[in-house]
Amino acid sequence: GAGVSQSPSNKVTEKGKDVELRCDPISGHTALYWYRQSLGQGLEFLIYFQGNSAPDKSGLPSDRFSAERTGGSVSTLTIQRTQQEDSAVYLCASSLAGGFFGPGTRLTVL
């Protein structure tokens, strides 16, 4: 596809369950970012991958959050033992210089 894609578009889960969110970046983009956005709020940085460099994990809110990027392409954000405060829209972006965002995954933890 031409843009960044994310799946699922919506995810409803029960507190305590693990979830995986997927991001397919634009082909050839070396940088990939994960952000989350709570309703009516700004974007909170989570993690950033740049080529083969070690990822910048400084934004991950707890050790329940992890992300990987396989083969420099697809990325998966995993949230273990979800909590209600994890409910948000999770946005992925990829770039060469700027950032083009995917449509996001709306996560609701009941």
Next chain:
Amino acid sequence: AQKITQTQPGMFVQEKEAVTLDCTYDTSDQSYGLFWYKQPSSGEMIFLIYQGSYDEQNATEGRYSLNFQKARKSANLVISASQLGDSAMYFCAMRELNAGGTSYGKLTFGQGTILTVHP
């Protein structure tokens, strides 16, 4: 200190008029990039315009222009001839070099400005 400051939580403009959305930034880097994004009520983040710190001319993209004043560390977005479809949240963002200075790091966003265009 805030890296990106957007001091206008909300702005109103009459259709067909121009509006300026303010953004100031804080960095000690010489090389950085500045971005503006639009987020309509649908939630998607739409890239609008980019300005590199070494670009001597202000960036323009259609009705969008970036008023870049490096010495004042400001990167205001100017939207000319506002349209009803311009009503949205607008975010300013900056990308600095990483700690090693070898490549660019993450995008840091401001808190956003909600723009409402009145008919």
